[in-house]
Amino acid sequence: MRLHVADHPLITHKLTVLRDAKTPSPVFRSLVEELVTLLAYEATRNVRTEPVEVTTPVARAQGLAISEPRPLVVPILRAGLGMLEGMVKLVPTAEVGFLGMVRDEETLLPTTYANRLPDDLSDRQCFVLDPMLATGGSLSAAIQFLFDRGAVDVTAICLLGAPEGVEHVRQATEGRDVTVVLGALDEKLNEHGYIVPGLGDAGDRLYGLV
Numbered sequence: 001m002r003l004h005v006a007d008h009p010l011i012t013h014k015l016t017v018l019r020d021a022k023t024p025s026p027v028f029r030s031l032v033e034e035l036v037t038l039l040a041y042e043a044t045r046n047v048r049t050e051p052v053e054v055t056t057p058v059a060r061a062q063g064l065a066i067s068e069p070r071p072l073v074v075p076i077l078r079a080g081l082g083m084l085e086g087m088v089k090l091v092p093t094a095e096v097g098f099l100g101m102v103r104d105e106e107t108l109l110p111t112t113y114a115n116r117l118p119d120d121l122s123d124r125q126c127f128v129l130d131p132m133l134a135t136g137g138s139l140s141a142a143i144q145f146l147f148d149r150g151a152v153d154v155t156a157i158c159l160l161g162a163p164e165g166v167e168h169v170r171q172a173t174e175g176r177d178v179t180v181v182l183g184a185l186d187e188k189l190n191e192h193g194y195i196v197p198g199l200g201d202a203g204d205r206l207y208g209l210v
């Protein structure tokens with residue numbers, strides 16, 4: 001597993017406002033969308049492309065097109081949905097699949113309540129979106145779903161990660177082509193499995209308490 005932790009003042013600035021408990025939902029939502037666009041820039045560095053030629057008003061020019069089959073973007077509901085618009089703005093030709101997962105707040109184990117993915121992901125590059133990588137249980141399970149269907153490589157974009165979760169994903173995906181891109185690597189998990197200092201419950205901050 002490759003780990004890339006962003007190192008850019010604009011990303012840190014936006015994360016700082018996101019972390020602030022006083023930031024209201026509408027601002028939180030916009031920041032999540034802006035942050036994913038900045039992180040996607042790094043996350044799509046190895047997107048598969050092929051050479052194409054276009055005619056400018058002046059001459060022929062060599063360029064690149066995103067290869068077929070198109071990349072698949074998979075937000076993990078609920079909180080990952082807040083990252084979808086920002087991602088598809090950057091890769092408008094991507095297809096979108098959905099995974100609904102919720103973590104049991106006692107056991108910290110994820111269960112999957114929705115799965116709308118193509119059955120066959122052979123030869124597909126996949127991008128998983130989830131703002132929070134805490135214990136790593138949800139992300140590891142999501143990545144496993146994609147490899148079970150034949151994905152060639154998986155890149156996860158998360159706004160915040162805990163070292164425990166990164167290690168969990170590293171071990172669970174050993175031997176697979178996996179990249180994790182983080183906005184920041186935080187200090188630890190607390191006794192409730194929350195990222196410290198983190199930003200609280202990303203789903204609740206985006207969409208309200210359930």
Ligand SMILES: O=P(O)(O)OC[C@H]1O[C@H](OP(=O)(O)OP(=O)(O)O)[C@H](O)[C@@H]1O
Pocket residue numbers: 076077078079080101102103104108110130131132133134135136137138139165193201202203204
């Ligand atoms: O790394 P883990 O320990 O598995 O925790 C991370 C998961 O927890 C959050 O989702 P949550 O279960 O709160 O669901 P929600 O998005 O509906 O709020 C978050 O969006 C991740 O999916």
Ligand SMILES: O=c1cc[nH]c(=O)[nH]1
Pocket residue numbers: 079132134193194195196198199200201202203
């Ligand atoms: O800190 C955390 C951990 C799991 N899920 C969240 O939304 N936040």
Ligand SMILES: [Mg+2]
Pocket residue numbers: 079201202203204
């Ligand atoms: Mg939640």
